[in-house]
Amino acid sequence: MHIDDLSTVRDSELTADLCIIGSGPAGLTLAAELAGSSLRVLVLESGGRELTPDGDALNDIENVGAARAQPYRNARNRILGGSSHTWSGRCAPLDELDFARRSWVPFSGWPIGSSEVEPYLDRAAAHLGLGYGAGFTGDRFWELADRNPPAQEVDRRWVRPYFWQISKDPADPFDSKRFGPHAAEITAANVRILLNATVTHIDTDPDGVRVEALRVADSAGNERVVRATRIVLATGGIENARLLLASNRIAPAGVGNRHDVVGRYLLDHRCGVVGMLDPHSSAAARDRFGKYVVKTRGGKHTFLHGLALSPDLQADEGLLNCALWIQEVPAEDDPWESVKNLLRGHMNLHDARTVASNPGLLLSGAKRRLIDHTGLPRKLEQVELRCMVEQAPNPDSRISLGDTVDRLGLPHPRIDWKTSAQEDTTVRRAAALVAGEFARLGYTPPALDEWVREASSLPPRLTDWAHPTGATRMSADPRTGVVDRDCRVHGMENLYIAGSSVFPTNGHANPTLTIVALAVRLAERLRRTA
Template structure:
């Protein structure tokens, strides 16, 4: 892999880039996976990244949004990263596939239904393991977990007609010194990407360039940090910039059509979803040991899994609920010895306090080593609070959307105007999940939680439940152009060679973290591109063209 760092080039003229067959815009999990899957082929691939190898406040500023809807995270770095590796710099490593019901057209969920189903993605989920550092790519997040982990299923357990066990797997980068570091895609990009790929940093994509008729891709217009512009010619362009930025780029591509590319039916930017996540109930710490073991961390093949539960499809259908999952939320004590031990092992101790915490809590460390090495569980932590955290899918709503603001960033691109909305069914679902936990946990011999005030009183989800970096649905997949932006292969309706990747193509959000699904779709798209778009000469565009 060759690297061109535009931020390191002085002057006002952008270095001309070689024409390519495929331009991938964005080097996060989707973009880097595509680059890896397309490596060592006869296709000339360029991977464009707005940021550089290190975080830069000037790049961070380009993620500013004009928020006019439900409160969102104030620090955009916590949810969007302009840097090689993208959002993998701040993700929590939690992985899991969608449930079968998530793909269905559900009469009680407007605009639900995918043009593909779980069987279509099953082989690609298996192939995500190497990209994400997983022990298993699929087949681990339901009853099959107990066989994989070589354990007996706990008895009594939850009633599967109401609450079904679910297991999230945590990404692991086995090449890092800390044994449970998550996969950060930018760290190993140089050795995992082939010689046919060129990484270009400091190149902020602003629009896609299409043919005069608007039905075929021609390239990408990007801007360097100094404001210099260039058009990179490409026969195939794949946008991998996240749920906000993918829509922003398409709407800003107004050279041939005033409302942007792929937007003939005013679908770009609509159906913005995220995940509403927060506490629905609390547990008393005394007497919670069995609960923490059953729904804690499991060590399987040197990979961590976290146990939880989700609403069964039966109860979703019967009560017209959305999909929702729950797990134990832990608030660590300031003197938790495992945090102190990790800092000491990583040679970043806070002395003398860390040594004092380790000695004062040595009994917890001994118990933890027994659990970790013997029972193959996660280590017990010193807690101050224990609650039931829930994460719920959102109702696809065409009025929850990203549009373009009149405000512009320093490169002259209009800011995304974000009008993120919530629906009463989301509050109803999370309240019902809390009630079912109170009802069902004691039947399994576990303590019942106490409902949070908002859940007990039938109130709406608190405004403190902000987005969790899962912007979804703004370039949704559909069979008809009037119902979405991309087709089942993630190609923009009516624009040959223009593809979109990431959670922005999801028609529904499910209850689960999206990264494994994103990577599975990227692997699937790479296979499609290699099969359907063999090598061909790109249409050349003048290197320093400027678009209106």
Template sequence: MTVFDLDKLPPDTELTTEVCIVGSGPAGATLAAELAGSSLRVLVVESGGREPEAAVAALNEVENVGAARVADQALMRTRALGGTSRIWTGRCGELDEIDYADRPWVAHSGWPVTGSELRPFLDRARPYLGLGPNLYDERLWAVLGRRPARPPLPEARLVPRFWQFSRGVTDPAGPTRFGLDVLPDAVGDDAVDEPRGLAGAGNVNVLLHATVTHIDTDDTGAVVRGVEVASTSGRQARIRAAVVVLAAGGIENARLMLASNRVVPHGVGNGNDLVGRFLMDHPGSVIASVDPGSARRLRDRFGRYWLDGPDGRQVYLHGVGLSPKAQRDAELLNCAAFLEEYPAPGDPWHAGQRLASRLRGGGGPAQDEVALASFWRREDEVPEPTAVRDALTLARNAPALATGAYRMTRRHRPPIFQASRVDLYCLVEQEPDPSSRVTLSDRVDGLGVPLSRVDWRVSERERTSIGRLAGLLAQELGSLGYASPEPAVWLKGGDAWRENVIDRAHPIGTTRMADDPRAGVVDRNCQVHDTEGLFVAGSSTFPTAGHVNPTLTIVALAIRLADHLKARGRADQLAWAPSPSVSS
């Protein structure tokens, strides 16, 4: 692998490759890794460098005109090697079978592929994400070597849900960072500054500081020809490619297609006015709270579970969701809830982690506390006691430490730490809505590309589904002998509920997949219906969102797309560009 830097190439360089991948996040990096060693020449184009830079990050600015979204784009996406995987928390899950179905009560639902078809690719995605078995329902209990949790939930209404946390290669304490872990050869001290041909070391190469400003096509807009790129310092280049794969995220993929309007005024691949429509996310909110003093049994059941094996420790989180029957009977959306636990300043386990961090030369909050202070949580929840206070906390809590140590060594569960607050947090899917969309703003970024104009819509069906789950949890958990959750006040009605849900940086659906060009932007192989050779990877192709974090499905679809591109290359060599070269 050779890493080029656009800022170090001659002005107006022209590059030729066979496959150009736009973006180096989970979708782009996985696709590149799967194509490595094939007969295809691949160039990964990354907007940023190896580390985030302010001038490049400014290109993420959006104009928001819809429901409130997190305004600070630095919390939502990153333009640097590895993309947004640099800042994700690592939570993974698998879509339910009902998520793929055409549901009569959910307009525009239904995938052109089934969960069974994606199953082999989900399994192949595990090594990229450092995951254990892809089991996210009651089948996991047997793998954990445990009996199902008792007393059982009323399965006609509520079902167990699990999430699994990605484990990185470079830093197993954190999730996969797709730059460091999947494209490690691209992580180095310097980039090639002389064009010597893109043959490089292997068939996959990387171009940094190259932001795509236009997707080029033939004179009809029906066949892709490549992309134009620019750096924030003003350097420009043209990349000729027989295949272009957009893997730049749910907002950016749509923006690039709409802004590529020199040949087709309404944007490349947008013959049916669908690009940018059906924008979805996972609206999230605290739906109930539990008194920390009486929540120990609840936290024990719905906490984290460890699965230890030869490759290390996998961590699963247990939660609860609406059953498929409950969704069908009441015409609801898929949603699930899990516990959000805030450590008390006097908790000995977090005190010990802080002391250990100070001994290693750190000194801030423990790493998991930093993760807890994510954008959907209050930063003032991060405790910052002094080292002396932490040492005293440890000395005063020897029995609690002993109990936690027993739990860790004998039960393979993390300790139940002292909590200042325990909430039930819900994520809900959205009903696909064509009026929820990304269009182009009248304003432009530093490279002259129109900003994304984001009109995100949240519907009453989302509120109804969240409210139903909250009501069932309050009713059923209390009847099973657990501390009864106190539902959030905002669930009681009124328009204020929209102010209490927040997006989770999971933009989905803006280039949705469908067999019919009148219903979607890409086909089942993720090729744009209107434009030969143009493909899209990532969550923007999802027809529906489910309730789970999208990264596992993103990686699985990228693997599936790689298989398709390799088969296509073998079957139709004449469709590909000639051997890669660099000219100026």
């Protein structure tokens, strides 16, 4: 595989069998899955090997909807590896319920079921630095971890045990996998990556049913042309819709937008602190609902135990999917970050002093990690109870084109993200149930924030979580979606979309594992139909 900068390429026109726009987890997974195949694969990445101010500026938005807490210049990474440059590494597949048509969730239901995604989860896990791709989020976790489940169960009428898995980078066991540094490991000669190559327009035939060419600008703004038999758009939850809408020279409404669906149904996860626990009296609760270290096929991996709403309760009370977990906030002089720096080989004087002043905590941590196989005992500033809740799809929550343009002439995306009372009700109910479960199990319950109490009139303190989803959603009907069950744009012969923007609903789970599983599934189809 070759990795070049577009500015060094002399050809004014480039060709490929498959062009992948974007080098994040979706784009590089596609490239890796197709490495060694008969397809000539070209990956176009808007950024380079490092973040730059000019690249960050291309991520500017016009926000006219709900306030955004996550800065989009930080969450949308124009760099080799895309969003994996800053992601937290927390992974879980969507629940079976998330794929279903739910009468209490408008516009819910995928044209595929969980059974059509699950076969690809193990291959996705290999790309993401995970030990398992499926089967770890519920009761089977205890079998995989070779542990006995807790003697006292949670009340399944209300909540269910839930587990997330944390990605591990093969090159750094203390970090989540960053796709960019591993791109060079795709050694097949049929894959080529061009950096600082920003697609500015998708050219179609006069009927708008086939992509004929891509207009691509290098870092200086010089334009090249790329022609490919098939194209996969994998630029992220906002950029996928933005580029389709901005490619309007032939179709005034944009590519694939015959039914005015591109950009609509924008979702995110709403997340926030719903309560606090005392760092001392919550030790037993944190032992149970904390981190576990599990020996898997690929070494040791970390899992986080939390609670999610039961499917029956969601149906009975018209609630959305929601999960809660304990978040430990380390103190400034917590020694474990200093230990990580030591093991990485760049420890400073502050780290040395911090390690030397906490021998008891470090000894206890060694026992917990090596013998008990649980999370490390941290020196804590505070302990939070956090939640993440899905959103109900809303066609008026959308991405459109703004009035201002970036330095390459593309209109900035205008974000009109809408939230709903159904999400607020779900979070308040879930927080009360989890607090009640803690008390029933004998743990000191969290002190819920005032706004969380069900009778409170205070506004919810929930923010987005930089998981933009749904703006090019999957649907069997082109009037309610942008791509079909195979991620091909409705009405287009050779244009596909990868990433969270194809999700019709987003559940409560972090999206990356499902993103990568769908990319593996798409790669299989592209190889089969080559």
